[in-house]
Amino acid sequence: MKRFSIKPKVLCAIVLLGTSFLLGCSISQKRTSVNLSELKTIEILAVNDMHAALDNFPRFAFMVDSLRSVYPDLLLVSGGDNQTGNPANDQYPEKGMPIIELMNALKFDVSAVGNHEFDSRLVGFEKITHKAEFDFLSANIELPKNTNFQIKPYKISEIPNGLKIIFVSFMDINENGIPDTHPDNVKGFTFEDPFQTARKYLFLKDSGDVFVMINHMGFEEDVKLAMQLPAKSVDLIIGGHSHTKVDKEQIHNGIMITQAERKLKYATLIKLAVSPEGKVDREMHLLTVGKEGSSRADIQKLVDAYNNNPALTETIAVAEDDFSNYEEVGYLMVDAIRVASGADLAFINPGGVRISKLAKGAVMTKDVYEMDPFGNEIVVFKLSGHEIRNLFLSAFILDDYLPIYLSGMTSRYLLKPDGSLKDVELFTSHGKPFDMDKIYSVVMNNYMSSIYKYDHKDSGQGLFRTSAESTIEYLKELKNIPSYRGVQRVEMVK
């Protein structure tokens, strides 16, 4: 009797793809005996949270081609968050389009809608759903009226051997009832609870041979969902969002769950075999992608062109004067995040400003990434004057006796003779004493929000936008940057 096991041609791909695949080969030898002629098989290559890792695409394309030479009907699937994390893509004239063009070139079949798909804003994302030659799926999303997003709740793919694969997708919704993105990015959308909606879509099971959920919910949420669904009601959940590296079989309540970390470091090859009785046999292998190894030259050429993104050297504003120290650059940055976020006040830690000079004249996008290279996101808090004072007192020691850059207010640090801090006095930007009982909206970066320990009630809300992106947005609006020469917002008194 023949066995369901790896085909001889796969060995060629194994040699091409390296040792990670060899591991898969050894696992596949454990399969139980089944008559091969009666089985119908389908292979899926799944990635998630690519976050515009353009540089890994030439290598990934080579792997996809190699696998397709063995499995011509291979389905290529993304678990969402294709966008955000690479200025070459995020600052492209058509924001987010490079990764979509690369996904088209590799002939992706479907992608979940991840929270970062919304980062291209309403119009941008709508355009992306039209440019994509694959289907965007999300079943717990209701599209805004009078828009033309190409997003489906599910898709049934029939492959040449007659197998029908059902793909349905659900995305995570946070405490505010939206995905983890800036609220402005999802205006007009409504979102349903993914757990309740998933149960409603179980009716699809009879419409095909293999039932696959492509979720952007995080691994733990996928486990919770699997435990809430009837046992074995879904064959496979391809996950994303938590950047989890699932390198060994995870089966919960009879449902296999996979995830391949992020940024195309890995991809999961899933092999499904369906018996005439409808039993689905599953195996998964985590393959290493990365950048090293054979790659596809035509895709490399495309990536090189995207990396020469003219938008990065485009003038976004003009500085009317030279910036000649960290304070001047820091005050520009902190003003930018305050205005861009609409908060009353903004703070940046002293280590958050990485250049001390900015020449008069053209300011380019790449200058902002040099000022603020960390990819820090901004977080908004509701803090009283007393809580802000607590923050300043706590931060001074952690920041090696340097004051915080601030916008929307000024401060006076009262130092002891040994240089340690006695107290901090807060003032409005007009120099009047602060109302210490008033509640202010305050933005800071996520580094500050996690590292500073001080008494405060509100634990903060991430705005899912980086401080660099906020600065770029602000400078584009501002156009002419006024002089910051000699600006002083902090007085140090011994």
Place this chain on the structure above:
Amino acid sequence: MIIFVNDEEVNIHKGAKVADAMRAYYAQRKLKTPFRMSVTDAFDNSIALDGELREGNKIYIKNEKSKS
């Protein structure tokens, strides 16, 4: 939101990532955050530092997982 790092409660902003929880955990213990960390979830899967978190998630710094 509350995240559990090595079974210890850490209060962190909503929308925080694994790295934020790690920094908050070490700051709470008045320790410097190590330059390199290996973090796993409650199912012993490795997770990236920029992975997204949800209220109540449990994460562990490898080799420091509580024996409870």
